[in-house]
Amino acid sequence: MIILRTFLPWWHIISAMIIILVDVCDSAGMSSDSCDWYGSGLLQEEREVQSVYLRCGQGRIQWQYPRGALRLVLRHGFSGRDFFGCLRTDAQFSGANIYVEGHRKLHSLFTKTDGKHPELFRCFTSYLGKVALYVEAEQTSKGLHKEVASFSYDLQLASPHSLRDEFQECRPCTEDELLQKFCTSDFAIQGTVDTLRHQNDLQRSELEVRITRIYRKNDTSQLMPKSNQLEPNHTILYRPLKCGTQAATGSFLFLGRWILGIPVIQCAPRITEWQKVRRKAILHGKHQCQLD
Incomplete structure (x- = not known):
């Protein structure tokens, strides 16, 4: 499991710059074949972004005391193929929101206040064989009150034709x-x-x-x-x-x-x-x- 740390005061605005760093890290072989990631926000600064790279078809993320943000780069093994993916948050998920990285912007994937059923699958499609998910800690600080942003993900390889076919x-x-x-x-x-x-x-x-x-x-x-x-x-x-x-x-x-x-x-x-x-x-x- 590889964790990179950068200090980005306005990571929403300059997320495109992080993409360059990710490509460099990937090309240098700085990836992991781990399926799960467990960590604590107590070990990072308020505006710090941790980058985590995972290569697995299924896995679990558990982030205690969310602070700053996580950038999760997911690939399906070493095939380099595109895939469909979905995540399902735990019933007690709290302290963060989840976004999927698009072209120069982030798209909301999950917030506890979006009015959707908490057990609803939140799905996404990869681009060039990978997808980046941002898990951003909520801005309201609750001190040392324990919150846990945890969810499971599932990735399924797709053919080029199926990526274009919604049904x-x-x-x-x-x-x-x-x-x-x-x-x-x-x-x-x-x-x-x-x-x-x-x-x-x-x-x-x-x-x-x-x-x-x-x-x-x-x-x-x-x-x-x-x-x-x-x-x-x-x-x-x-x-x-x-x-x-x-x-x-x-x-x-x-x-x-x-x-x-x-x-x-x-x-x-x-x-x-x-x-x-x-x-x-x-x-x-x-x-x-x-x-x-």
Whole structure:
């Protein structure tokens, strides 16, 4: 983990100058493959900016006693590829605001007073394989009163085409994608949709699914109900609200991954469609794993 410190009285105004420093540091190999960063603002001056470089697909930031600002430069490993990213603040997040660096200006990503649901994912897109997040301490000083600005982030590599397509995550998966995700996704389950709810404040659709078969899951206990409100063999899965998910009958194969603690569907073909893809893959030897 590399931490650089600079004293910038008006870091909002001269953020473009910091970008030059970041590029120099990166080119000199001053990066880290760490996923998490933990620190305290008690170790820095009121107007000091700490620059932290992380190269990981997922991680966690915890900044106690926020003071000055953090500049978090995120990359997805060493691929140099662009990515989509989202963060989710902890319920007790306090003492700071979060911005994403744009062209010559900062764009607000999270403030506790922005009126949005505290559990809403705050998302962003990288540029030239990286993104810089500013975590700025609030100006109102509370002395030694402990505040903690903490959140988790998740980055997902994207193709050049998908970066230009706002609804990329909503389109049906191709046959090759179905085969690849069946073998690599965090969960692969068969089931029927009992209830569909749209959560406008969280910008997601919630599907209550009755599980009829679990093909693969690293931790099956995560899919099982943890609340008395759900019947046995039921679980909750999610899709982005913008996808316009509609209620449908029949049996589906749900493939997806955990994003910031939420199981998100990436592919959901009908079982009859999946069986055709499966038979074709086995016939032509295209399967990458056991397909049953």
